[in-house]
Amino acid sequence: MSLPHPQGMSSFWRKDPLPLDNHRSTPHLPAESDLVIVGGGYSAGALVTHILAEYPDHPSILVLEARQLCSGATGRNGGHLKPDPYSHAGALANEHGLAAGQEVAAFENANLVAVKKYIEQENVDCDLVVTRGCDVHFKEEQVAQAKKALQMMNSGDAFQTCKNVEQVSGVKNARGCVTFTAGHLWPSKLIHHMFRQAIAQGVNVQTHTSVQSLTRLPDGRWSLLTSRGTVIARQVVMATNAYTAALLPEYHEQIIPYRAVSCRIVTPGKAPLLTNTYSLRFTDWDFDYLIPRPDGSIIVGGARSAYCQKKDAWYGNADDSGVIEETRRYFDGYMQRHFIGWEESNAHVDDIWTGIMGYSRDKLPRIGPIPHRDGLFIMAGWTGHGMPQIFLAAKGMAEMVVGGKPYSQTGLPRLFEETPDRMKAPNKVLEGWSKAKL
Template sequence: MVSLKEVSSAIKDLKLSNGSSEFGGSGISKYLPVSDPTESFWQTQHDELKDHRSTEHLPEHSDVVIIGAGYAGVSTAYHLTKDHGDATQSITILEARGACSGATGRNGGHLRPDLYGHIPTYVDRAGLRAGAEIAEFEIAHVKVIKKLIEEEKIDCDFTLTRSIDVWCNEEAANNAKAIYDQLVASDLEYMNDVIFHTGEKVESICGVKGAIACASYTAGTIWPYKFILHIIKLALATGKVNLQTYTPATSITPDPKGGFIIGTPRGQIHANKVVHASNAYVPGLLPEYENNIVPCKGICCRISVPEGTTVPLLNNSYINRTKDKVLSYLVPRADGSIIVGGAAATFYPYRDQWYNNVDDSVLIEAAKDYYTGYMQRTYRGWENTGAKVDKIWTGVMGYSYDSNPHIGVVPDKPGQFILAGFNGHV
């Protein structure tokens, strides 16, 4: 993932470059997903709903039209039917490609709350309580996801684990310890779950070569594609939700009689309300967001070992920061494989490869080989395992100018709502 600081800097450079945005207003196509994306490991087990259309033709009308069949869009449909069923009788989800084909189905499967990474930034901006609320919300999110998976009996490889932060750079380790001490001194209750280690035993504790400091706290891991597809099935089972894949929304026009007309290559649909849940792609239909939510690519891969090979057990998820400050997130799987991604520092200088770029059919050239030999050079005991990358992909995230998600009514457009700009972190 790309850090908030890096994206914020890039956005500021863009806005100052020539007094105008390089997004341009010549057409929506720049904000539509490409038709041939790289396939993520999560999507290799295709679900029957991947190319699902509830009806052969678009319905003429829907109380709510949701644009995007990822985490935000699908969860919105689920909660509308579960919590507000009487108020909403019909919901249509429009997805430009297959269900859960975007960033939700391409991430690392890491349910990791941010307890101290970006929290000091939010504390500086809005005060201690505001920063703590963000951390507490993310912590609560892990617990709610666990409860939902158990209640709905969702098969998605969910685990509750410890996430281990590792620093191999002395300056970065000292800064992290200072932030940890600051938050502990602020008497934030959630910091009781954090354990911070320094000293000679760090490498033995975390298993990472050259580790100077490490910390751990409660987090989770998940198969995101399976999770979302199950939620879609629950929503469809209510009879109130119509899923239309491979149906990009290309225009939204206010209807003089009330509501909105949403245009697609397959025809039009009328809606009383519209929910924009396409994250990085929202500027295509909401041009007022073109300088505020920017599409940014990231990279992720799956590493496996030859069949029959015994490898050191990894029970925890990781965030590793190398001596030269390259950050990677890592999720071990029960099948012995590893999901790992990030490496933003390797491609950040090559802005055209990732910034304001929605082409997830092309890997990030500057980073595509970074994870070759990663386990061997990073973890003790993995030197002779034969671990290698067997699947690599990219995805498009949405980063906001103010580093905050945009959730609620679209300004000056009553009846239209937005859930986007999530600023993916690890």
């Protein structure tokens, strides 16, 4: 499996350089650290934030990032801070029981509240907007399924199936829509703020330092061979998401690199004002998401139908140096095609980029101690849905890594715990692809 591509393409969020992009707290790599976090995205930033807040006598912390800070999935996603209170949670309830589904739904809602509180308390300049998310469904069977899930989850969210649902949602050919509280923000600005605070409190951050291998030493510590030398650590947290298997072979086909695409659409002409975020759910496996930016532009991600059939284009593909070409045509005329009143807007793609998500085999995050690897922890496998999960997941991780708590005492959803049994789960990513091919 691949390490991060050395020449990953840029994204809208990272067009302008940020001061910590190439930061190295010390000129040379320290020989030892109590705790090493591999990865420099949202997981790592949130983890150091909670460790510093909860544990004043924290161990020494070293963060190793293979490229620029926040240059992976966090710096390339859509900035969509959107819980899923009924669709994914309902599917989990059907498979694992109602309590398990409700637990995940409540956890994601709590994340949105916690992130908002953190940003307001810290006065973080990251364009946070809390609004309504609008899930749009286009087929009657989807509408029936959504109704059933909402009833099962006992959700109080708004559901529209009236004959004027197109006008309510603003989306052509809509047959139903669900609205609920959601948000959006500038992801890399949030993460850079977290790391600025961490560095000021003594956390050592080393960018452009790729970890090549991990070795367990006779004394129980871990040796990390990097592109700039070797570091010895008592504990290691793998915040590596799609790249986990490159260092831990047992995660091959467990956390799968999944290449995806987002774009920025600008609207020089007149167009209706969008205040909601959106998910356009064409089928169970094919959906796009949109966020309206404060500058008037729109971030759109998805386009699965354009490239899904070409498995090598996305499955196990960690090359973010170029865009999936089929998606360029997909996004042309996107707003005019799907949204009422946008026909004369001249909306067009201004920027398009690729990012590598880490899809978990069972489509659930992998959090906690790694089985049979004492001192090694994982916080990865977000399956394209990390924005409404990572912040409070990091709080639980801090309690395990530094506080010594067992997973069961952290308050994290039971389904997210890494266990040996999860390694044997069916590959739902491939199962979904097989259905999409039919």
